[in-house]
Amino acid sequence: MFYFDDGPGHDRTAPDTRSLHAFAPGAELRHDRLTGEPVLVAAHRQTRTVSSAGGDCPLCPSRPGHPTEIPAGDYHVAVFENRFPSLGGPVGGRCEVVSFSSDHDRSFAGLSDARRFTIGRAWADRTAALSAVPGVEQVFVFENRGAQVGATLSHPHGQIYAYPYLPPVQASVLRAARAHRAAGGGCLLCPIVADQAAGPLVVAETEGFVAFVPEAARWPYEVHIAPRGCVPYLTGLDDEGLAELMYLYGDVLSRFEDLFGDGETAYMACWHQPPLHQTDLTHFYVQVFTTRRSADRWKFLASSESGAGAFINDVLPETAAERLRNVRVRGRA
Amino acid sequence: MFYFDDGPGHDRTAPDTRSLHAFAPGAELRHDRLTGEPVLVAAHRQTRTVSSAGGDCPLCPSRPGHPTEIPAGDYHVAVFENRFPSLGGPVGGRCEVVSFSSDHDRSFAGLSDARRFTIGRAWADRTAALSAVPGVEQVFVFENRGAQVGATLSHPHGQIYAYPYLPPVQASVLRAARAHRAAGGGCLLCPIVADQAAGPLVVAETEGFVAFVPEAARWPYEVHIAPRGCVPYLTGLDDEGLAELMYLYGDVLSRFEDLFGDGETAYMACWHQPPLHQTDLTHFYVQVFTTRRSADRWKFLASSESGAGAFINDVLPETAAERLRNVRVRGRA
Incomplete structure (x- = not known):
């Protein structure tokens, strides 16, 4: 305990x-x-x-x-x-x-x-x-x-x-990171964050962190929160960085909860850290997502997703980002 | 049309x-x-x-x-x-x-x-x-x-x-089939079918086809139906083989429908054929599965599955096979 x-x-x-x-x-x-x-x-x-x-x-x-x-x-x-x-x-x-x-x-x-x-x-x-x-x-x-x-x-x-x-998703990321490295690249995630940091997919941000809808989002509403700098693991943040991240994380969760105005949007939040001892291939990010598509519809993982792994997202990521940016969170001005 | x-x-x-x-x-x-x-x-x-x-x-x-x-x-x-x-x-x-x-x-x-x-x-x-x-x-x-x-x-x-x-699941199978080949093996699926054909995971069978719960089933109830011989695509069956397969397929779907006695078990059925022009690496199989865990519970793909791809199956495959073998299908003696 x-x-x-x-x-x-x-x-x-x-x-x-x-x-x-x-x-x-x-x-x-x-x-x-x-x-x-x-x-x-x-x-x-x-x-x-x-x-x-x-x-x-x-x-x-x-x-x-x-x-x-x-x-x-x-x-x-x-x-x-x-x-x-x-x-x-x-x-x-x-x-x-x-x-x-x-x-x-x-x-x-x-x-x-x-x-x-x-x-x-x-x-x-x-x-x-x-x-x-x-x-x-x-x-x-x-x-x-x-x-x-x-x-x-x-x-x-x-x-x-x-x-x-190694779970399958982290194994895929590791494979992509190794291919990126073999092609002469550095950290896999750093250039992705840099590409999104000023674009239409940003939902919220602080000095050190940015929350954005991934360009190829699998879920109707999905946000990744990542440090702008290359911090492999959560353990690499100092107190100030951790406080800033947790503030932004709470902000994003508030937006998800209130996305459809009833404060009841179910969500999953996953902290993706690199596999152990893979400190220079990619860095950590948080993935927050919901299967709720609209006030009364939920995304099912039917045969295309569950059988073939082929995700079909009915919500344009740019539209999702705009909606998440504009959520009116309860208890805020 | x-x-x-x-x-x-x-x-x-x-x-x-x-x-x-x-x-x-x-x-x-x-x-x-x-x-x-x-x-x-x-x-x-x-x-x-x-x-x-x-x-x-x-x-x-x-x-x-x-x-x-x-x-x-x-x-x-x-x-x-x-x-x-x-x-x-x-x-x-x-x-x-x-x-x-x-x-x-x-x-x-x-x-x-x-x-x-x-x-x-x-x-x-x-x-x-x-x-x-x-x-x-x-x-x-x-x-x-x-x-x-x-x-x-x-x-x-x-x-x-x-x-x-190429959808991600088929890409994974292709990767596994190529590794199997590189290690000196033949068709990826043939030895799996041979291993299951007489074991406790068999649900139903005909002369040319066998329906079994995969040893590492992801879903509470999941069955694979495959030809005993190496037939890469559905198009490679003659009329007799096709009729036999479709009979067994219908039998398996009946077992799923009636699994909990109410004839209402929702299911997904996916026909996995090899990627085009990969005729010698593996052969086709049908995957039938449900997310229903019991009469009143359904499997959710929560963070471990949806975020990490790490499936946790609450039903022992051997138990699932036994239950599916013993389903009393409506309208049968």
């Missing part, structure tokens, strides 16, 4: 009073001989906790007589190992849960600047720690927000998967 | 009496520099026809005063170009719709053996014709069945996409 606080002076020594069965990860890593890609089989997860009610939420603080996953009676940010992990055990790797707040009804977009920074610090610290776990090849920080993208808990939280293998 | 009939003697000369605006495909092929993959942007499709009611179904036969996409007053199988295509125009390629029956309330699983064969013949004929269209690199036959996988029309039908580029 790791606590990260917005400031010093908090007692986080409360013990876990529950008597729990030790979990048996039991996942298995298989190899798809047709595509050459790894697939995790994790049959034990069919019975995992599904809850959106406040009363029995496992991420709310423990109360007398109601112990939860988090022993503390109050907390800022808490990180712990997932009790229904896809990774771990014989397969290797680790799955962690990051609770963003003890307040069940918040979302990331509604958190203070101080809390956003604390979460960023937690992510950077856990990235460093998990990168040092033997066998881990990729640390992947993410948030699934909303039932429409499969979130099983509504309490504001994210997850970290430390994969003991 | 192409009609395929279960037998001779049908007049299919009825003209299209509608005055339609010529469609402007207007899609654009973009290149994702990060992953090296193509993405289609097709903004004009946001307004495409969505209908599940019988009264205004565009795939029902034309009636006096109610012309549809299909001029005939009755038909067996009809193939025509999609009026809201993702492909075509400056991008190249083609999108076709294949209606399986004039009966709005059927599903593929409920069709006669004769009709299944006619559909197979239509697919083989269109595969041959579209393979000859300049610029086409991959002919992809598929069916999306059910609203849960994004089907916008409930009339029994499939589609054919003739991609002017």
Whole structure:
């Protein structure tokens, strides 16, 4: 159990009073001989906790007589190992849960600047720690927000998967980065960021970071946030840089939430860091996207996407950028 | 407009009496520099026809005063170009719709053996014709069945996409096949089929074909149907082989439909043929899968799958095979 606080002076020594069965990860890593890609089989997860009610939420603080996953009676940010992990055990790797707040009804977009920074610090610290776990090849920080993208808990939280293998998307990026290097280029992402930084695809920006819709966006609304400079991993940012990034990240999430005026747009947020020890081929970026196409339509991944991997995006990226730029975020002037 | 009939003697000369605006495909092929993959942007499709009611179904036969996409007053199988295509125009390629029956309330699983064969013949004929269209690199036959996988029309039908580029999944298979060849192997798929043909993953089989759950299945329920011999393309089957395959295919679709006892399991069915002119690296297979995990749960592609491409399957493939073998199909003894 790791606590990260917005400031010093908090007692986080409360013990876990529950008597729990030790979990048996039991996942298995298989190899798809047709595509050459790894697939995790994790049959034990069919019975995992599904809850959106406040009363029995496992991420709310423990109360007398109601112990939860988090022993503390109050907390800022808490990180712990997932009790229904896809990774771990014989397969290797680790799955962690990051609770963003003890307040069940918040979302990331509604958190203070101080809390956003604390979460960023937690992510950077856990990235460093998990990168040092033997066998881990990729640390992947993410948030699934909303039932429409499969979130099983509504309490504001994210997850970290430390994969003991290179996931297919990161493998593709690595392949593209190596081809770019072989053709005489430097970092794969740097020229992409430079190309977008002043164009019609920009959604929001700060001095050190830019948020833009990728030119070949796969999803109806998709934004990449990247440093303008070449910072390979999240761990390479100083406090000032991290605070600036987390501010911009929260701004982008607010735009997604309010995209259709009801504050309820489900989204996925994925922190793409290079594979471990690949520090000079490309740098990190955050990918935020939703499958919501309009107020009442959602993008399905049908046969073209799910069977052939051929994405068809119904929203022009330039139109998506304009709409995201113009979102009127609740609670802002 | 192409009609395929279960037998001779049908007049299919009825003209299209509608005055339609010529469609402007207007899609654009973009290149994702990060992953090296193509993405289609097709903004004009946001307004495409969505209908599940019988009264205004565009795939029902034309009636006096109610012309549809299909001029005939009755038909067996009809193939025509999609009026809201993702492909075509400056991008190249083609999108076709294949209606399986004039009966709005059927599903593929409920069709006669004769009709299944006619559909197979239509697919083989269109595969041959579209393979000859300049610029086409991959002919992809598929069916999306059910609203849960994004089907916008409930009339029994499939589609054919003739991609002017190699889709990412087929590119992965080609890469794996070339690596297999470089390591001294022959066809990539032949030894996989041989390995599964007598094992616990078999769901159903005929003399020439076997249907099995892949060892590293990505989806809760997924079946591959492949010839035991090395037949690269659907066009390489004789009538007898095609009839046998279409019988087994219909059997597998019946098992999917009835998997949870309500006859309503949505599925995707994808015909994976090798890229054009790659006749000796691998052979064709059909992939049938559903995102339904249980009677009331569906698999979401959340951040691990959608962001990292790292699939986590909650159902053990061996368990899926056993359940699919034991499905009690409606209307059978």
